[in-house]
Amino acid sequence: xxxxxxxxxxxxxxxxxLASHKIDALAAKHGREAQWRPYLLGAVxxxxxxxxxxxxxxxxxxxxxxxxxxxxxxxxxxxxxTSFPIASVAPTRAFYWLNAxxxxxAKELARALYAAYFLEDVDTSQAENTIAxxxxxxxxxxxxxxxxxxxxxxxxxxxxxxxxxALGAFGxxxxxxxxxxxxxxxxxxxxxxxxxxxxx
Amino acid sequence: xxxxxxxxxxxxxxxxxLASHKIDALAAKHGREAQWRPYLLGAVxxxxxxxxxxxxxxxxxxxxxxxxxxxxxxxxxxxxxTSFPIASVAPTRAFYWLNAxxxxxAKELARALYAAYFLEDVDTSQAENTIAxxxxxxxxxxxxxxxxxxxxxxxxxxxxxxxxxALGAFGxxxxxxxxxxxxxxxxxxxxxxxxxxxxx
Numbered sequence: 338x339x340x341x342x343x344x345x346x347x348x349x350x351x352x353x354x355l356a357s358h359k360i361d362a363l364a365a366k367h368g369r370e371a372q373w374r375p376y377l378l379g380a381v382x383x384x385x386x387x388x389x390x391x392x393x394x395x396x397x398x399x400x401x402x403x404x405x406x407x408x409x410x411x412x413x414x415x416x417x418x419t420s421f422p423i424a425s426v427a428p429t430r431a432f433y434w435l436n437a438x439x440x441x442x443a444k445e446l447a448r449a450l451y452a453a454y455f456l457e458d459v460d461t462s463q464a465e466n467t468i469a470x471x472x473x474x475x476x477x478x479x480x481x482x483x484x485x486x487x488x489x490x491x492x493x494x495x496x497x498x499x500x501x502x503a504l505g506a507f508g509x510x511x512x513x514x515x516x517x518x519x520x521x522x523x524x525x526x527x528x529x530x531x532x533x534x535x536x537x
Numbered sequence: 538x539x540x541x542x543x544x545x546x547x548x549x550x551x552x553x554x555l556a557s558h559k560i561d562a563l564a565a566k567h568g569r570e571a572q573w574r575p576y577l578l579g580a581v582x583x584x585x586x587x588x589x590x591x592x593x594x595x596x597x598x599x600x601x602x603x604x605x606x607x608x609x610x611x612x613x614x615x616x617x618x619t620s621f622p623i624a625s626v627a628p629t630r631a632f633y634w635l636n637a638x639x640x641x642x643a644k645e646l647a648r649a650l651y652a653a654y655f656l657e658d659v660d661t662s663q664a665e666n667t668i669a670x671x672x673x674x675x676x677x678x679x680x681x682x683x684x685x686x687x688x689x690x691x692x693x694x695x696x697x698x699x700x701x702x703a704l705g706a707f708g709x710x711x712x713x714x715x716x717x718x719x720x721x722x723x724x725x726x727x728x729x730x731x732x733x734x735x736x737x
Contacts (some may be wrong), residue, residue: 381595384594386588386593387587393585394584394585396585399705399707399720402718406737407727410726502595505595520603523723523724524723526610
């Protein structure tokens with residue numbers, strides 16, 4: 338099997354959420370596996386100096402419309418969250434806590450966290466909400482709570498975020514195939530051609 | 538014939554240049570005409586507070602790679618200009634000067650100005666370079682020079698830019714179909730579906 342592709346995303350990102358519905362099938366179609374690597378756009382913005390989309394004049398209004406239209410276009414159910422964007426530290430830590438033990442379940446948790454935020458309007462920036470989402474998957478709340486609060490998990494999360502930024506990731510989704518980066522679900526057409534042809 | 542679609546772009550924009558190779562055929566396919574409306578991203582950035590792509594950490598490096606790869610993907614010849622981005626006031630004024638007299642030739646001039654900048658590395662921010670591009674199309678240099686310097690043309694250009702921003706345009710290409718905005722050549726898939734179905 339060819340090398341896995343890396344799928345960087347933020348748990349507060351609408352386009353990352355849309356991509357999460359597509360990336361595994363796309364990878365599998367080309368004999369690859371997608372490694373899910375949540376990170377924090379808040380940390381990215383400290384480097385790039387950029388602002389969250391909703392706070393940018395003109396672009397913010399467009400973005401809201403584009404989230405909804407892009408979801409319809411890609412056939413993915415979407416409900417724009419009441420609180421948006423949110424800090425994604427708690428879900429990201431929960432992911433890496435679980436990922437160290439069971440990557441397959443960590444991916445399930447990531448899907449559940451995305452669904453909670455973008456379908457059920459659950460504010461996963463609140464650690465207790467993230468813990469409740471995990472509990473529905475059968476993960477004991479006490480263990481998740483301890484995991485999120487564990488210094489080793491905090492350090493691991495920070496290391497993953499730093500590593501992503503060091504390799505150039507700045508958006509969500511941000512996908513890397515054999516060193517070639519693709520930013521946005523609107524680069525999935527180029528990504529697909531790249532996977533088919535090994536470059537163009 | 539259905540209402541024309543509006544094609545907003547900046548003469549310094551790589552994605553606007555790529556879109557300029559596609560927009561007329563796409564419009565025609567759906568029984569529409571594309572009205573070309575150059576405007577100034579420099580003026581937009583005063584409203585949005587954003588910076589030109591190359592000056593944004595991480596995103597700037599990616600953007601350069603994406604310009605080249607997107608050009609290959611869309612099959613459009615592209616040579617990244619030595620001086621980038623540039624102020625696009627001179628080519629935009631030349632366009633509106635000619636557009637008031639002959640919209641068809643104004644579109645030809647726009648194509649020639651894009652080709653000069655993105656194929657031949659001609660810095661069209663220099664008024665004399667814009668005038669030289671126009672002269673190759675048979676437009677007398679003296680007339681173009683007078684047109685660019687004409688206060689009425691300056692006012693018309695400013696009015697067009699203000700109008701674009703007032704309706705929400707903030708990027709290049711930015712296309713409006715029956716009131717629905719599409720930002721980016723990477724929204725041409727959605728644009729095409731919208732044109733086919735009248736919305737989705």
